[in-house]
Amino acid sequence: MHNKGLGITVLQEFKWTKKMPLDTSLGKGSKQKISWSKKVLIILGFLFVLGAVALITVAVVQNKPLPKNMKYGIVLDAGSSHTSVYVYNWPAEKENDTGVVQQVEVCKVDGPGISSYSKDVEKAGLSLQDCMNTAKQVIPKKEHRDTPVYLGATAGMRLLSLDNNKIADKVLLSVEKSLRLYPFDFQGCRIITGQEEGAYGWISINYMLGNFKQSSSWMPFQQTSTETSGALDLGGASTQITFEPTDSINESPENFMLFRLYGKTYNVYTHSFLCYGKDQALRLRLANDVKNAGSTNLQNPCFNPGYVKNMSAVDLYGSPCTAKYKLFSSSFILITGTGDYHQCQQNLQDMFNKTECPYSRCSFNRIFQPELSGNFGAFSAFYFVMNFLNLTSEKDLSKVKETLKEFCSESWQQVKEKFPDIKEKYLSEYCFSGTYILTLLEMGYGFTSENWGNINFLRKIKGSDAAWTLGYMLNLTNMIPAELPSSPPLSHASYVGLMVLFSFLLASVVFIGWLYFWKPRCLQKGII
Ligand SMILES: Nc1ccn([C@@H]2O[C@H](COP(=O)(O)OP(=O)(O)O)[C@@H](O)[C@H]2O)c(=O)n1
Numbered sequence: 001m002h003n004k005g006l007g008i009t010v011l012q013e014f015k016w017t018k019k020m021p022l023d024t025s026l027g028k029g030s031k032q033k034i035s036w037s038k039k040v041l042i043i044l045g046f047l048f049v050l051g052a053v054a055l056i057t058v059a060v061v062q063n064k065p066l067p068k069n070m071k072y073g074i075v076l077d078a079g080s081s082h083t084s085v086y087v088y089n090w091p092a093e094k095e096n097d098t099g100v101v102q103q104v105e106v107c108k109v110d111g112p113g114i115s116s117y118s119k120d121v122e123k124a125g126l127s128l129q130d131c132m133n134t135a136k137q138v139i140p141k142k143e144h145r146d147t148p149v150y151l152g153a154t155a156g157m158r159l160l161s162l163d164n165n166k167i168a169d170k171v172l173l174s175v176e177k178s179l180r181l182y183p184f185d186f187q188g189c190r191i192i193t194g195q196e197e198g199a200y201g202w203i204s205i206n207y208m209l210g211n212f213k214q215s216s217s218w219m220p221f222q223q224t225s226t227e228t229s230g231a232l233d234l235g236g237a238s239t240q241i242t243f244e245p246t247d248s249i250n251e252s253p254e255n256f257m258l259f260r261l262y263g264k265t266y267n268v269y270t271h272s273f274l275c276y277g278k279d280q281a282l283r284l285r286l287a288n289d290v291k292n293a294g295s296t297n298l299q300n301p302c303f304n305p306g307y308v309k310n311m312s313a314v315d316l317y318g319s320p321c322t323a324k325y326k327l328f329s330s331s332f333i334l335i336t337g338t339g340d341y342h343q344c345q346q347n348l349q350d351m352f353n354k355t356e357c358p359y360s361r362c363s364f365n366r367i368f369q370p371e372l373s374g375n376f377g378a379f380s381a382f383y384f385v386m387n388f389l390n391l392t393s394e395k396d397l398s399k400v401k402e403t404l405k406e407f408c409s410e411s412w413q414q415v416k417e418k419f420p421d422i423k424e425k426y427l428s429e430y431c432f433s434g435t436y437i438l439t440l441l442e443m444g445y446g447f448t449s450e451n452w453g454n455i456n457f458l459r460k461i462k463g464s465d466a467a468w469t470l471g472y473m474l475n476l477t478n479m480i481p482a483e484l485p486s487s488p489p490l491s492h493a494s495y496v497g498l499m500v501l502f503s504f505l506l507a508s509v510v511f512i513g514w515l516y517f518w519k520p521r522c523l524q525k526g527i528i
């Protein structure tokens, strides 16, 4: 035996012993044929492995992630209490996909909101500089010129422009002047409407949650779309409710916005209540209390027992929300807390006029609201207050009320000792703010213990703050296409992967077929 191939040698020996006596015709020529077939087999096997390796290499090289070309955008949220600068980025080649824009930086501007600089407008612009310098550091230099900057001012500026339009314009000019000093692509400063604020908040959270994704994978006609989530935003001067109602009753056209996003039409209800943000609501309540009591000395159930505060009349009556209540010439209002949750809630209920409604259904103050439907994301002050009270994941409304009742009844001294690191201004108002949130959601919008669990108090979604700013930028940069971009049903990686798999299958079928029909001599019965 010259053949050292183990298996074949043994089988040949077996055949030989069976076919005794020795057939001399299986001589030299036959042995050559066997070794020739073996060679072909080895060559074919080698080519097969080579082909497979080549296919895999092509697939891996072709799908190697390319160095990302990132684009950047800046949005300034000029709120009533403070301004935040948001820096977003996204891969340039994917800008029309959903869920690709990410927040890379948020910088909280020192000092109050820009509307508070009405007496010294130049300072409004100056206040933004530290955060704009931070943005300059975060964004690569080569991208500066292509980075759009938008400033949207909300309810604080809406109130200032109601009070004094000229001063509001001066404040906007001051911030514009300041933003133009930076190497970015300045796109404008403006006061956004309450309707825009609600709608952009809704777009932001649904974009971040991936709810606009039309999930299509194998078959393009099998597209299913996810339900959208409503948006609840509580600011200092206004509050917004926005959701996609199930019924299409559209009694109040000014409360509806029609969007066509990624190939689907959304008819969204939205309303912004000016003066119902938590800071203005407190002023509204106190101004009413002073009027009803006929005194500037107030016993207030919405502050912890033992809390005493002197509030200036300028502060109380200085906004268009309360200006009409100014009756007294006194320059201070004295507030003494009594810490009674039930009384506080009763007191706050008066702020929601439910008696008149010119439509089939209303939230409050004669404003149309369709039946609540689906889940809601509640952010901004809704989150801050509920998070402080440890109530963001409490799905039982009665437990929420119990916690609040307990917190309100704690003495101011106790509360201060328990939370020494929290600013007194915030801490003293948590009893009021928590009770206000509950009353607004229950009495105002009509949430009940049944659908309380549908509210998700959230601050961030996938690393980005829940705020109207992202939706504003997506809209102004035309990053949300009206129609779903036509794309092949498979991603490139899946396509190459499947091609490799099927090539293997085909090659295996051919190989097995070859083995079966043109059995190489070495594998023929009697040899193998
Ligand atoms: N850590 C924080 C930050 C803000 N806030 C409150 O959140 C609200 C934010 O309102 P905003 O400045 O966006 O005002 P709008 O212009 O949106 O009405 C204010 O009432 C702040 O006092 C809070 O309670 N805790």
Ligand SMILES: [Ca+2]
Binding pocket: 079, 080, 154, 234, 235, 236, 380
């Ligand atoms: Ca806000």
